[in-house]
Amino acid sequence: MPAAQDPPVPPGVIVIGAGFCGVAVVARLAAQCPPGTHLTVLEQGPRWGRGLAYGTRSSSHWLNVPAGRLGLDPDHEAGFHDWLQQVHPGHAANAFVPRMWLGDYLCASLQAATELAQQRGLTVTHEMATAVDWLPAAAGQAAAVTLSDGRVLQARAVVLATGHLPPSPPALPRPAPGPDAVANEVAEDVPPLTWGAPGLMANPSQLEWLDGLDEDAEVLVLGSGLTAIDMVTMLQDQGHQGRITLLSRRGLLPQPHRSLEARPRPGLSPVAELGDESRLRHMLRAVRRWMSEAAADQRDWRDVMASLRGCTPSLWQRLSLRDRRQFLRHLQPWWDTHRHRLAPGIHRRLQGAMAAGQVALQAGRLLSVDRSADGALSVRWQRRGGPVVEARVALLVNCTGATTGLSRASTGLLARLRQQGVLTPDALDLGVLVDEQHRPLDTAGHGRAGLYYVGPMLKAQRWEAVAVPELRRHARQVADAVAVFMAELEADTSADGATASPAEALSGPACAR
Ligand SMILES: Cc1cc2nc3c(=O)[nH]c(=O)nc-3n(C[C@H](O)[C@H](O)[C@H](O)COP(=O)(O)OP(=O)(O)OC[C@H]3O[C@@H](n4cnc5c(N)ncnc54)[C@H](O)[C@@H]3O)c2cc1C
Numbered sequence: 001m002p003a004a005q006d007p008p009v010p011p012g013v014i015v016i017g018a019g020f021c022g023v024a025v026v027a028r029l030a031a032q033c034p035p036g037t038h039l040t041v042l043e044q045g046p047r048w049g050r051g052l053a054y055g056t057r058s059s060s061h062w063l064n065v066p067a068g069r070l071g072l073d074p075d076h077e078a079g080f081h082d083w084l085q086q087v088h089p090g091h092a093a094n095a096f097v098p099r100m101w102l103g104d105y106l107c108a109s110l111q112a113a114t115e116l117a118q119q120r121g122l123t124v125t126h127e128m129a130t131a132v133d134w135l136p137a138a139a140g141q142a143a144a145v146t147l148s149d150g151r152v153l154q155a156r157a158v159v160l161a162t163g164h165l166p167p168s169p170p171a172l173p174r175p176a177p178g179p180d181a182v183a184n185e186v187a188e189d190v191p192p193l194t195w196g197a198p199g200l201m202a203n204p205s206q207l208e209w210l211d212g213l214d215e216d217a218e219v220l221v222l223g224s225g226l227t228a229i230d231m232v233t234m235l236q237d238q239g240h241q242g243r244i245t246l247l248s249r250r251g252l253l254p255q256p257h258r259s260l261e262a263r264p265r266p267g268l269s270p271v272a273e274l275g276d277e278s279r280l281r282h283m284l285r286a287v288r289r290w291m292s293e294a295a296a297d298q299r300d301w302r303d304v305m306a307s308l309r310g311c312t313p314s315l316w317q318r319l320s321l322r323d324r325r326q327f328l329r330h331l332q333p334w335w336d337t338h339r340h341r342l343a344p345g346i347h348r349r350l351q352g353a354m355a356a357g358q359v360a361l362q363a364g365r366l367l368s369v370d371r372s373a374d375g376a377l378s379v380r381w382q383r384r385g386g387p388v389v390e391a392r393v394a395l396l397v398n399c400t401g402a403t404t405g406l407s408r409a410s411t412g413l414l415a416r417l418r419q420q421g422v423l424t425p426d427a428l429d430l431g432v433l434v435d436e437q438h439r440p441l442d443t444a445g446h447g448r449a450g451l452y453y454v455g456p457m458l459k460a461q462r463w464e465a466v467a468v469p470e471l472r473r474h475a476r477q478v479a480d481a482v483a484v485f486m487a488e489l490e491a492d493t494s495a496d497g498a499t500a501s502p503a504e505a506l507s508g509p510a511c512a513r
Pocket residue numbers: 016017018019020021022042043044045047050051052053054062063064065099129130131132161162163164227402412413454455456466467468469471
């Protein structure tokens with residue numbers, strides 16, 4: 001029980017991160033939490049309500065899901081398209097539109113949620129701040145979130161909706177010994193170049209790196225996925241004329257969507273046929289067969305992929321660790337390029353740039369990066385099954401993709417929580433482990449009362465967890481778990497005439513750190 005002089009525990013929820021998931025959680029909490037609840041939304045960056053993906057200001061960055069399926073509310077997936085009809089009329093529900101429009105819709109949704117909350121007697125605060133730590137509730141107290149400016153906010157429940165971790169670019173190999181060097185000599189005296197040095201752009205969302213780039217300069221992009229293609233369109237938009245080479249291990253590009261995506265006919269992936277099959281090899285064989293059957297039936301392979309989507313988490317969970325590893329090693333590049341497809345307009349544009357010779361695709365492995373006397377970068381890579389290629393480039397951009405690998409994070413809130421044992425990475429370092437209420441599992445395997453996670457790191461347990469249709473469902477589950485938690489605390493408070501701690505309110509494991 002709290003001491004008589006203790007201030008009452010604030011009946012609040014803090015949502016850390018105002019990107020897609022944060023907005024989806026707030027929208028649901030605004031409708032579900034009891035009057036009197038205080039909601040605080042924290043966002044560290046300038047992309048309020050938009051997050052990393054939808055904070056782009058480039059009209060060449062397009063959504064890779066049709067507009068009619070991108071609503072925030074899982075019960076109203078047409079929500080974004082309905083909004084679009086008001087603001088940018090004339091786009092069909094199965095059309096692909098710029099990503100920044102989804103960002104505008106999310107901002108409008110956050111505003112609407114704030115107004116709804118206020119009408120229902122809740123209060124909402126938006127804070128531009130970076131959360132750096134979370135401390136669990138002690139008996140009778142609230143949990144505490146520490147901000148980078150030293151302030152400490154209190155709340156009964158905290159939702160981590162912090163998105164992807166910053167990209168972790170690959171190592172920059174040291175230059176090989178010069179022609180006069182003794183064979184196999186290691187160039188000990190050549191210091192490695194580091195990302196962030198001139199011309200070495202580690203994070204493709206830091207677009208200020210493109211300011212002042214000579215329009216004829218040669219650019220090498222590491223990666224050939226969706227992020228790399230975003231970079232190509234970004235460069236073209238600013239009038240870049242120079243050659244852009246995309247280098248990735250296998251040289252695979254994302255497949256295009258059909259110009260008007262259709263819903264798949266049910267039954268194209270009859271997963272029930274698999275029974276409780278848990279071997280990757282057998283699953284793969286079945287998927288190939290379904291693909292062939294669909295082709296024989298004049299159906300598109302995309303429909304098979306789409307109809308697999310709902311059962312992907314259960315297939316993933318059945319795989320042994322060894323099979324998951326095999327999947328990541330051998331199949332993931334094919335999965336990614338077939339599952340995460342390009343909007344047709346962007347695909348046509350890329351094909352045009354490749355046909356014109358401005359964009360080249362190379363399969364290969366980076367061998368070395370050196371700086372020439374004139375400041376340019378001298379880069380060598382081993383082509384897959386081919387010779388070593390040498391090029392001089394003005395800019396090397398890391399577009400190997402966003403990361404969810406928790407054990408690679410060394411700074412920031414999630415890294416701190418991992419170091420303290422509050423968050424646990426999975427064995428393959430794909431994300432975080434949570435219980436059925438989305439409470440992160442600590443190193444002892446227990447969910448912490450009052451702490452929740454939603455976002456792409458759920459990939460660890462579900463594999464399919466990074467796109468809007470899954471995220472909005474997960475956000476709904478988190479918000480509902482938080483609302484139940486808050487209601488239970490409220491009920492305990494009323495019954496006892498005193499405030500119970502979150503730990504007392506749940507029968508779950510103790511929440512001491
Ligand atoms: C470039 C890109 C394009 C994509 N395109 C599509 C698409 O077309 N269709 C689709 O379905 N999916 C797409 N996705 C996938 C998915 O929709 C997004 O990743 C999704 O936006 C993730 O939402 P989120 O809320 O988890 O993260 P984000 O939207 O990134 O939001 C997280 C927010 O938390 C903030 N934050 C982080 N740490 C802190 C802290 N300590 N304190 C305060 N604030 C913090 C960040 O600044 C950020 O704004 C795309 C992803 C990317 C990266």
